[in-house]
Amino acid sequence: MSAAPILSLQNVWVEYGDKIVLEKVDLDILPGSFVSIVGPSGAGKSSLLRVILGQERPTRGVIELDGQPLAPECGPDRGVVFQRYSVFPHLSALGNVMFGLECEQAPFSARLFGGARKAARDRAEAMLVAVGLADSMHQYPAQLSGGMQQRLAIAQALIKRPRILLLDEPFGALDPGIRADMHVLIQQLWSDYALTIIMVTHDIREAFTLGTRVLALDKRRHDPHAPHRFGATAVYDLTLNKKSNPEAPEKPAVLEIAKTQENA
Numbered sequence: 530m531s532a533a534p535i536l537s538l539q540n541v542w543v544e545y546g547d548k549i550v551l552e553k554v555d556l557d558i559l560p561g562s563f564v565s566i567v568g569p570s571g572a573g574k575s576s577l578l579r580v581i582l583g584q585e586r587p588t589r590g591v592i593e594l595d596g597q598p599l600a601p602e603c604g605p606d607r608g609v610v611f612q613r614y615s616v617f618p619h620l621s622a623l624g625n626v627m628f629g630l631e632c633e634q635a636p637f638s639a640r641l642f643g644g645a646r647k648a649a650r651d652r653a654e655a656m657l658v659a660v661g662l663a664d665s666m667h668q669y670p671a672q673l674s675g676g677m678q679q680r681l682a683i684a685q686a687l688i689k690r691p692r693i694l695l696l697d698e699p700f701g702a703l704d705p706g707i708r709a710d711m712h713v714l715i716q717q718l719w720s721d722y723a724l725t726i727i728m729v730t731h732d733i734r735e736a737f738t739l740g741t742r743v744l745a746l747d748k749r750r751h752d753p754h755a756p757h758r759f760g761a762t763a764v765y766d767l768t769l770n771k772k773s774n775p776e777a778p779e780k781p782a783v784l785e786i787a788k789t790q791e792n793a
């Protein structure tokens with residue numbers, strides 16, 4: 530018997546005025562999966578992440594988290610890392626990671642005191658060690674390399690212990706060598722923290738290296754006279770024969786290709 534989905538999208542549409550960006554997206558995501566989303570520029574990949582995050586509501590359809598309708602705001606169960614600018618420049622690495630905990634535990638003042646502050650600091654330090662920033666805790670983002678800033682952004686997202694981590698081209702601005710290090714890190718964190726990951730990427734190789742499932746978003750129908758008339762949906766959905774726990778991430782994967790039903 531297969532597990533119940535952690536996240537379920539049913540007939541989800543995203544429209545801006547008369548412009549249809551996403552149409553009829555039906556998607557069940559199993560816990561522990563690593564879903565890579567690819568597709569042409571403007572296909573609506575970031576829009577899809579935004580509705581899953583709760584930053585925007587779909588114009589039609591239903592999104593369920595653990596079988597319950599998604600709350601209309603970003604919850605602690607979903608963390609996010611963007612390509613750039615996720616971290617606060619005026620806070621040290623430690624301050625950035627602690628800030629998330631302080632906002633969660635003291636939403637009005639964003640300050641913790643005494644034992645609560647010490648506990649938050651211990652957790653933040655452990656998180657920075659986990660992402661490989663043990664020696665840079667007191668540095669400011671401007672003093673960190675691009676790869677280190679992304680490590681910090683990941684620590685900041687994970688400190689609230691989300692069950693789903695959303696990644697919007699998180700490694701897109703990094704050099705290839707640093708990217709490879711980040712791949713190792715994200716697979717380690719995915720396994721250690723039992724995460725479900727949904728990652729948008731333009732790099733097809735990255736999509737297959739990291740993902741247990743690769744989803745391609747694109748338009749099924751085009752109207753050359755009205756390009757906004759049709760939206761994108763999942764046109765390919767490839768489940769890779771990998772375990773959720775990546776014991777051997779570099780092993781070649783066997784593909785199970787399922788082209789989603791035309792005009793279903």
Ligand SMILES: Nc1ncnc2c1ncn2[C@@H]1O[C@H](COP(=O)(O)OP(=O)(O)OP(=O)(O)O)[C@@H](O)[C@H]1O
Nearest residue numbers: 545548550568569570571572573574575576577731
């Ligand atoms: N707030 C908005 N108002 C109007 N149109 C929008 C809005 N946000 C996004 N769009 C449009 O929705 C479409 C999809 O944008 P989105 O950023 O989701 O695509 P994407 O696949 O992530 O693109 P890229 O790969 O280039 O980042 C684009 O045509 C964009 O202009």
